Amino acid sequence: MEIRLSGILCQATGGASTVEVSGATIGEMLASLALKHPAIQDHLDDGVAVAINGEIYRDRTDQVIPKGAEVFLLPRIEGG
Amino acid sequence: MPYETDYTNQKFSVIGNRVNRPDGVDKVTGRAKYGADASAAGQLVGKILRSPHAHALIKKIDTSKAEKLPGVKAIVTGDDFPDFTGGNRSLMDTLENCMARGRALYDGHAVAAVAAVDAQTANQALKLIKVTYKKLPHVTDVDEAMKPNAPIVHDWIRTAGVDPAPTTASNISQRNEFGHGDVETGFAQADIIIEKTFKTEQTHQGYIEPHACLATLGPDGVGELWVTTQGHFTFRNMCASLLGLDVAKLKVTSSEIGGGFGGKTHVWMEPVALQLARKSNRPVKLVMTREEVFKATGPTSSTSVDVKIGAKKNGRITAASAELRYQSGAFPGMWGMLGAMTSFACYDLKHVKSVGYDVLCNRPKVAAYRAPSAPMAAFGVESVIDLLAAELKMDPVEFRIKNAAKKGTQASYGPVYGPIGIGPTLEAVKNHPHMKKRLGKNQGRGVACGFWFNFGGQTCTDLNIGIDGSVNLTVGTVDVGGSRASLALIAAEELGVDYDQVRVTIGDTSSLGHNDTTEGSRGTFSSGMATIFAARNAVDVMKQRAADTWGIPVDQVVWEEGVARAKGRQNSNLPPLSLKEIAAKSPRTGGPIAGHNEVVADGAGVSFASHICDVEVDPETGSTRVIRYTVVQDAGKAIHPDYVEGQFQGGAAQGIGWALNEEYIYGDDGTLQNAGFLDYRIPVCSDLPFIDTEILEIPNPNHPYGVRGVGETSIVPPLAAIGNAVSNAVGVRMTHVPMSPPRILKAIEDAQ
Amino acid sequence: MSGVTVSAKVNGDAVQYVCPPSESLMDVLRNRLNLTGVKEGCGTGDCGACSVTLDDRLVCSCLVLGAEAEGRAIGTVEGLSQDGELHPLQTAFIDHAALQCGICTPGFLVAAKSLLGRNPNPSEEEIRYALAGNLCRCTGYDKIVRAVQSAAKVMRKQKRS
The missing domain is CATH 1.10.150.120 ([2Fe-2S]-binding domain)
Structure with a gap:
């Protein structure tokens, strides 16, 4: 599947804002991404957010990614 | 329904009622215990010595005289905090912010702390500590700090997010770019382009309760912390990491919290209090003064923002771009990034680009403040939107409606939206009676929109049913604005019992699994979700007990309105069993009845608001009065409308203060000039009108009841709504917040 | 530091306390009489969280000395409800x-x-x-x-x- 990245995360993929990865869940998808682009690991350790069809998931690595879903990797965010 | 979504409307029996909050009596009688209201036998008083300089090397700290003062039991400096961070930079930043390590980075940075038998002795001891400083060049302005010759706050900072990676230090900790399409193509298609620069000054969350805690920590590494916090589990983890303790050996109890707004999501002096307690082996109570709160805790960023938007004559925006420079204080932050992510989130844009810079200055470490970073970005964007509408001779609300994001729009920060509320809030504004009120002389009206993400996160909840059928709900999210009432409503709804039968307690860190901090508008969303699941688990137990009592399979039992019923004609002779009856028999049917849930409550729906504001500006003095104010916001589902309205009104009031009065004023020497409520003026009762509210309910498909967080978005539109209103009243575009009387007068004079 | 002995009425009850001459009435109420319903928001008279009545006059108790309360009647939030009924x-x-x-x-x-x-x-x-x-x-x-x-x-x- 193709995932998209934004912000500072693109630096870890050599500037690419779309990356082809595999995985049925958020956890598998992130592992596949880290295998391809090891530099992303630091960001994954700090925490990232994953938007699946527009809904933002921060912590659920077991979240299933539906087929054909739009997946967007965002930097982790803080709130008040 | 005017804003139908693909989510079915639900019928509720108690949800949505304006019940009295369970902690009401405690809070109107003075019984409720806040951070500074606890004491322990033999407790000492802790006090912190703070740097008077904006930036200085700490050459020597001589504590010998203070140590000899009778009644002084412990003194700590940076040397008393060994590095347990394991190379984690962000943890080290937190530690260094709690207590300076060789360098004072801002006026008010902690350099030493004392525990003594009473406040007088502790204060006297602070005066006896001799610190030898060597002053260093400082910088407090965000634009100045970005210049190549600016004094460098940390020589290890290399700007992240630029290619090629820089090799020299700068104050820009990171650059983040968001967007899609190609803005140059988009601007080429525009008939009109407007570009403008905006500034906003630094403000403080301004919670009325100063930071306070009571700490004990024995030589065995076992400790307790009573503290005013938005997240006692996070505080426990932080303090344990910073002090090298086992997480389970530190019990943190959240007191009643006297306001937080993001400012009580981080540790400040709690590790210091624990370390003083460890060194003295006595309980230590540490309460900040208001001056310390202003100088050393959580302000928000000051900013400098460029916004450029282009549109066609038909009113469609063709491209939008922004550069956002956010000051993060003396340590790196993510604030410019958040500004860049939120800036254009309200609009459906084909070509959009926003670039955020996080910039270090010699100011206190910036903390989250209610929808952090979004209000400043919205100030710039919503001002330019108004300017464009005026150029296009379009109504500013119609112009916004025409360009509003909707379901399926690709958000400027990346993903595609599900069902969202920006369009409906604007339609509601358009039709609101407020818009038809006549304006008088020197009056102006402004409208603005705002966006915030909302979070869910880790949550853990326990529900226990007593022998008499009353219900104890224990949650781990701190109640910052009435969430206990909402959660009791939810438990009552699920169980089918009266609201009054449920008592909600905020559990300490030893009574529940980890709960994330109450931030990102998550309290009612996430604990509400966990409460629903915990209650459903308890219902399963009760159905089983009923089935066992009747001797039928559990799949023949249903739970309806607080009673178990046996389904089917063959069971028609079995009278229903109420929750009370099942609870009464529980000792003999298998023991206590409980439901538990731990969940990562992800899928918090994004939140939008549109505000209307009328102001009157005195052209002689530049003084502005807000005369009418209306908040329209999507709540997903309002569990307790009173407290949803309360969030809307409170956020609007904070935004009004930010827009008109509040600002950190630094002298040339880099010291804060107005660290008190007299000179840092938050809105008082006589400054404000009644704040009208309209709650929209566009259900969040990811929550069983459709709840969206409501706490933060209300502070996003006010800066721009007031900016637009003041600009319309005086006929001059205001670009600098706060729009204090001198700034308004100067803008009028400059225009003449 | 020698203390001052003060006799006053708090919420109708006679009380006696000893405090240093420099101690605020707010600190006396909170720390010596355990009336922690009196809140400290600023300590400089700007926020009103420590409001009490002193002989029916509304004051910020952080701006009044404990010693000044001699012979006077103090009213705090704890005294608002009477006979088990909320005000x-x-x-x-x-x-x-x-x-x-x-x-x-x-x-x-x-x-x-x-x-x-x-x-x-x-x-x-x-x-x-x-x-x-x-x-x-x-x-x-x-x-x-x-x-x-x-x-x-x-x-x-x-x-x-």
């Missing part, structure tokens, strides 16, 4: 959701009671100016003003009957 202002604050975090509530209640003692039927503007010395950061004051209006009505009715 109408207390009831109205709960009914109208006029508090969120609640830290400013004791001060508002004491200040509002003082206002209604002087003026049983205040206009909205009079309420807003009378309470301008009490800071609230959560509510935007909307529901507080409404609660005071509602309590005033109840109290006028009680007085008539």
Whole structure:
């Protein structure tokens, strides 16, 4: 599947804002991404957010990614 | 329904009622215990010595005289905090912010702390500590700090997010770019382009309760912390990491919290209090003064923002771009990034680009403040939107409606939206009676929109049913604005019992699994979700007990309105069993009845608001009065409308203060000039009108009841709504917040 | 430092305490008499969270010395409810959701009671100016003003009957 990245995360993929990865869940998808682009690991350790069809998931690595879903990797965010 | 979504409307029996909050009596009688209201036998008083300089090397700290003062039991400096961070930079930043390590980075940075038998002795001891400083060049302005010759706050900072990676230090900790399409193509298609620069000054969350805690920590590494916090589990983890303790050996109890707004999501002096307690082996109570709160805790960023938007004559925006420079204080932050992510989130844009810079200055470490970073970005964007509408001779609300994001729009920060509320809030504004009120002389009206993400996160909840059928709900999210009432409503709804039968307690860190901090508008969303699941688990137990009592399979039992019923004609002779009856028999049917849930409550729906504001500006003095104010916001589902309205009104009031009065004023020497409520003026009762509210309910498909967080978005539109209103009243575009009387007068004079 | 011995009345009860001459009445009430309903928001008289009455005069207890209370009557939030009944202002604050975090509530209640003692039927503007010395950061004051209006009505009715 193709995932998209934004912000500072693109630096870890050599500037690419779309990356082809595999995985049925958020956890598998992130592992596949880290295998391809090891530099992303630091960001994954700090925490990232994953938007699946527009809904933002921060912590659920077991979240299933539906087929054909739009997946967007965002930097982790803080709130008040 | 005017804003139908693909989510079915639900019928509720108690949800949505304006019940009295369970902690009401405690809070109107003075019984409720806040951070500074606890004491322990033999407790000492802790006090912190703070740097008077904006930036200085700490050459020597001589504590010998203070140590000899009778009644002084412990003194700590940076040397008393060994590095347990394991190379984690962000943890080290937190530690260094709690207590300076060789360098004072801002006026008010902690350099030493004392525990003594009473406040007088502790204060006297602070005066006896001799610190030898060597002053260093400082910088407090965000634009100045970005210049190549600016004094460098940390020589290890290399700007992240630029290619090629820089090799020299700068104050820009990171650059983040968001967007899609190609803005140059988009601007080429525009008939009109407007570009403008905006500034906003630094403000403080301004919670009325100063930071306070009571700490004990024995030589065995076992400790307790009573503290005013938005997240006692996070505080426990932080303090344990910073002090090298086992997480389970530190019990943190959240007191009643006297306001937080993001400012009580981080540790400040709690590790210091624990370390003083460890060194003295006595309980230590540490309460900040208001001056310390202003100088050393959580302000928000000051900013400098460029916004450029282009549109066609038909009113469609063709491209939008922004550069956002956010000051993060003396340590790196993510604030410019958040500004860049939120800036254009309200609009459906084909070509959009926003670039955020996080910039270090010699100011206190910036903390989250209610929808952090979004209000400043919205100030710039919503001002330019108004300017464009005026150029296009379009109504500013119609112009916004025409360009509003909707379901399926690709958000400027990346993903595609599900069902969202920006369009409906604007339609509601358009039709609101407020818009038809006549304006008088020197009056102006402004409208603005705002966006915030909302979070869910880790949550853990326990529900226990007593022998008499009353219900104890224990949650781990701190109640910052009435969430206990909402959660009791939810438990009552699920169980089918009266609201009054449920008592909600905020559990300490030893009574529940980890709960994330109450931030990102998550309290009612996430604990509400966990409460629903915990209650459903308890219902399963009760159905089983009923089935066992009747001797039928559990799949023949249903739970309806607080009673178990046996389904089917063959069971028609079995009278229903109420929750009370099942609870009464529980000792003999298998023991206590409980439901538990731990969940990562992800899928918090994004939140939008549109505000209307009328102001009157005195052209002689530049003084502005807000005369009418209306908040329209999507709540997903309002569990307790009173407290949803309360969030809307409170956020609007904070935004009004930010827009008109509040600002950190630094002298040339880099010291804060107005660290008190007299000179840092938050809105008082006589400054404000009644704040009208309209709650929209566009259900969040990811929550069983459709709840969206409501706490933060209300502070996003006010800066721009007031900016637009003041600009319309005086006929001059205001670009600098706060729009204090001198700034308004100067803008009028400059225009003449 | 030698202490000052003070005899005063607090919420109708006779009390005696010893405090250093420099200690504020707020610290005395909170730390010596355990009346922690008196809140400290600033210690400089700007926020009103420590509002109490001193012989029926509304004061910030952080700006009064403990020693000054000799022979005087002090009223705090703890004295508002009588005979197990909440004061109408207390009831109205709960009914109208006029508090969120609640830290400013004791001060508002004491200040509002003082206002209604002087003026049983205040206009909205009079309420807003009378309470301008009490800071609230959560509510935007909307529901507080409404609660005071509602309590005033109840109290006028009680007085008539």
